[in-house]
Amino acid sequence: MAQEDVFRKLVAHCKEYGYVFPSSEIYDGLSAVYDYGQYGVELKNNIKKYWWDSMVLLNDNIVGLDSAIFMHPTIWKASGHVDAFNDPLIDNRDSKKRYRADVLIEEHLQKIEEKITKEVEKARERFGDTFDENKFRETNPRVLANQSKIDEL
Incomplete structure (x- = not known):
């Protein structure tokens, strides 16, 4: 549905x-x-x-405080709300939805981090007690490739 x-x-x-x-x-x-x-x-x-x-x-x-939202525009400007809040949005023409760019980036980073975690967990199962996670993260090509994607963002 x-x-x-x-x-x-x-x-x-x-x-x-x-x-x-x-x-x-x-x-x-x-x-x-x-x-x-x-x-x-x-x-x-x-x-x-x-x-x-x-x-x-x-x-x-x-x-408690019950304050008016409708205020003179100079108040919004002086408080930094006008200049500071500028969320870049991305439009998806297919779904006709709008997304905040920072949210999309965070979701993408999370997916890459999940791939790294999956690689680490597979290696942990494979090598058992002798597994050195730090060394694996520093030397595994797939982990390094995914880490470089994160670093680029």
Whole structure:
């Protein structure tokens, strides 16, 4: 089942049971914008209360704050939010999805590291107690090739 179908079924289920409704639904709705229904409001408030109680009320060194998100643009600029947050995105034209570049790089690095770990584990099983992992990592061509890929990134 495609991810989009799963999402549609989830939204339909939540809508049927009064958790969320697509915002402005009678005017064809807004993509990815939802209003809380009668049970959704209760669920959201329960989660919010649980978080507030466990984070703010149970800790003496934490105080609560309810601040406005809508602020004058100069505040966002002065705080560094405008200049500092620039996440490069990569569009996949086939899947019509957008990915953060840093996330893709991290996932790729993790796959390469898993290959190295797999090579090390195979060698450990093969050589038993005499296995020297450091020496293996320094001399095995496949491990070295994968390590050079990591170093390049």
